Amino acid sequence: MTELNYAGFLACSTVNGPGRRAVIWVQGCPLRCSGCFNQDLWPFAPRNRIRTGDLADRITALPDIEGVTFSGGEPFCQAAALAEVGELVREKGLTVVTFTGFPYRELRLRQRASWNALLHATDLLITGPYRPDLPCSHPLRASANQEIVHLSDLLKGREDESGQAAGTVEYTISPEGVITATGFPDHHDFLCFMNTGGC
Numbered sequence: 001m002t003e004l005n006y007a008g009f010l011a012c013s014t015v016n017g018p019g020r021r022a023v024i025w026v027q028g029c030p031l032r033c034s035g036c037f038n039q040d041l042w043p044f045a046p047r048n049r050i051r052t053g054d055l056a057d058r059i060t061a062l063p064d065i066e067g068v069t070f071s072g073g074e075p076f077c078q079a080a081a082l083a084e085v086g087e088l089v090r091e092k093g094l095t096v097v098t099f100t101g102f103p104y105r106e107l108r109l110r111q112r113a114s115w116n117a118l119l120h121a122t123d124l125l126i127t128g129p130y131r132p133d134l135p136c137s138h139p140l141r142a143s144a145n146q147e148i149v150h151l152s153d154l155l156k157g158r159e160d161e162s163g164q165a166a167g168t169v170e171y172t173i174s175p176e177g178v179i180t181a182t183g184f185p186d187h188h189d190f191l192c193f194m195n196t197g198g199c
């Protein structure tokens with residue numbers, strides 16, 4: 001089993017893909033999109049480490065979720081580890097949504113084994129860099145250049161179900177009092193992870 005370096009974990013969200021979903025934000029992104037809302041997730045610095053099997057167990061033990069969403073940071077920079085998590089949770093009947101700043105064409109053209117593995121473990125992919133000059137009102141696309149790609153049939157027709165509309169922000173308070181905000185603060189920004197009390 002591989003280890004994953006992640007910035008944050010949320011047990012249940014309704015604004016990061018269809019239905020109620022766990023969310024994991026990985027640490028590290030090389031893409032540096034202008035206007036990125038998650039710049040504290042750019043450095044490839046050690047944050048929280050977890051073995052992929054342990055993370056899959058944590059996700060599948062959660063009540064009342066239908067899947068997990070991988071966000072960041074850049075999930076394809078830890079593609080091998082996330083592919084392992086994705087395959088393990090799908091064996092238990094959960095679905096996988098992955099956000100990435102890489103364009104879909106690049107993910108396919110490079111033919112990297114780890115990237116192909118994560119694509120294989122993903123049901124719904126939201127792909128492409130954030131472009132603040134191309135605002136978009138779709139609940140899952142932060143800018144109009146981003147593509148929604150169904151890599152299985154499981155979430156087809158459900159890409160509009162996330163949140164009530166673009167602009168929805170969800171606040172979660174953990175039992176330890178940590179507040180997490182996630183969603184699209186306005187129609188121009190990417191998914192936002194904010195943790196006021198540590199991850």
Ligand code: SF4
Nearest residue numbers: 029032033036073101
């Ligand atoms: S918007 Fe996403 S892909 Fe772009 S720099 Fe921020 S975390 Fe990376």
